[in-house]
Amino acid sequence: IVIIAGAAWLCLPFSKPILQSSVFFSMLTLAIYSGGYVLIFVEERYFEIVYFLLMPMGFYLAGLLLRLKKKLYLRAIPIALLGLFVYSCWIEPIDYLVRWKGVDRGRFEQSKKLARYDIRGKVASDYRWGLTLEIAFYNNYKYYGTTGHGEGGRDVWEELQENDIDYYFVWDPKFKFGSDSKEIINDEIKGLRVYSLKENSKIQ
Structure with a gap:
């Protein structure tokens, strides 16, 4: 007009x-x-x-x-x-x-729960780039990005090792991570698993 x-x-x-x-x-x-x-x-x-x-x-x-x-x-x-x-x-x-009032409140609450686990260093995720990026922003993580699922999880593990990733966020409940890394949050956040790539679950 x-x-x-x-x-x-x-x-x-x-x-x-x-x-x-x-x-x-x-x-x-x-x-x-x-x-x-x-x-x-x-x-x-x-x-x-x-x-x-x-x-x-x-x-x-x-x-x-x-x-x-x-x-x-x-x-x-x-x-x-x-x-x-x-x-x-x-x-x-x-x-x-x-x-959009309070749209990020849930993500902020998720970030506060994750802060209790003293996650530091580089993090990556399988999918949900935007959501993981917001959590990384709130908790001051160094976010590497997404990896997808690769083939049987093996390609993902190699990619994470090559980039010296410390923690891996998995949002897909059907994805089986092909490594012995320790899962650290124990269903604290629904739909999320976090693996500490520098800790071995078998040793624990």
Whole structure:
């Protein structure tokens, strides 16, 4: 709506000097970014420059409309449009905060439980890269990444040894880790097994 309104405004005869101002280039940037990334949308963060430009441009156009000499009942139209614009700018951030409130609380609780086991050094996981990365962030682990399952667990073990990994997080309950490493958390966290690769379960 802002882009269409701005384009219509720039087409008016009295707005020709604006074509040489920063307003024109801001509108052009909005049009190019929005039109181009709609076709090849990758991630929302690529639209951040559009979001930053959209608010000042929207308020600028609303200010121009309010300065026009109109009858009182016609001035209510740009005021209503301004209210709609402000609402559209605020509704998504508020909705995001409400929907994602406390979303990481469970992961933080998992991190506190793992902190009791004094896990240090490099860690890796079979899958669930994002979840393990958050736990590593809370507990200051050096996270190597994911390994997958390899073939019978043997390839995984060799990869972990080559990269000098100290602890291995296994999220898949069906995966049988092909080594004698000690499992240290004993079902403390549902769905997670943690193996200490420097400790042998047979020696214990």
